[in-house]
């Protein structure tokens with residue numbers, strides 16, 4: 001592994017620490033995944049473990065020339081922090097270098113290869129963070145990442161209680177309801193073979209794979225229903241959404257994929273004209289959003305507004321019009 005890391009997280013971000021709980025974590029070597037982030041004390045569910053600005057801001061980053069230009073614009077200290085991160089450039093990157101820069105990968109200078117590799121291994125779509133880049137992947141993550149535009153920071157929340165000494169994991173892919181045959185090719189982009197409990201081919205891994213197959217089928221049915229509206233009846237869709245939520249809970253998928261199931265359940269209750277039951281699911285969705293992203297996130301505030309609306313409908317202060325229904329789609 002190509003990165004040197006600090007084991008004092010409070011010193012590793014260039015911006016001053018804000019309201020987060022980075023004092024509860026440390027960065028250290030793992031047996032087989034390079035550096036990783038570990039809890040030094042118990043971390044309760046919903047804790048905002050990290051709230052941190054981008055070290056390098058770059059959306060997309062398909063063009064390697066843009067990555068190099070962005071790295072060149074960093075201050076000397078930020079560039080050193082950036083280049084200390086773990087680099088890995090997948091084969092597709094080498095083609096992009098040829099296409100955009102007109103050079104073979106091997107013809108680039110070493111720092112250019114590192115700068116591009118760091119982007120590929122650590123980019124969170126909006127750019128690269130410093131300390132969060134040390135968090136490894138699991139298909140059953142215990143931490144949820146979200147960019148919060150209201151505070152211009154990436155936030156990392158514990159989605160379940162994390163024990164002292166436990167490693168923190170996020171998911172690098174949106175693969176909660178996907179089979180290993182879908183997940184691993186995506187993870188090849190980071191150059192490792194996932195060994196988490198969902199990926200290990202033992203009895204537990206097989207049980208999880210069978211559960212994820214059921215989840216995938218329900219997820220796809222609900223997605224088609226949402227787009228075309230003719231896959232099933234509203235009551236079948238409600239049943240599918242609640243079944244999917246149950247499977248996600250059983251599988252330990254506690255990130256925003258679970259929130260989508262609660263949202264769907266609320267929506268189909270409304271389609272069935274049951275605003276009371278819709279409120280219960282919307283409240284579950286809100287509680288779960290608070291755990292994953294916090295109530296200062298605009299998406300959480302939008303769910304809170306929908307909960308209020310359902311309360312008004314329940315109290316006879318508002319009517320469920322076609323326009324209001326749109327808010328639940």
Ligand SMILES: C[S@@+](CC[C@H](N)C(=O)[O-])C[C@H]1O[C@@H](n2cnc3c(N)ncnc32)[C@H](O)[C@@H]1O
Pocket residue numbers: 001003032033034035036085086088121122133134135136137138190191192193194195
């Ligand atoms: C964002 S970095 C995570 C921190 C990294 N381990 C380090 O040392 O800085 C991504 C890289 O970590 C490694 N990695 C992440 N999750 C892993 C896992 N579940 N198993 C093995 N390696 C993993 C891979 O080398 C990957 O390219």
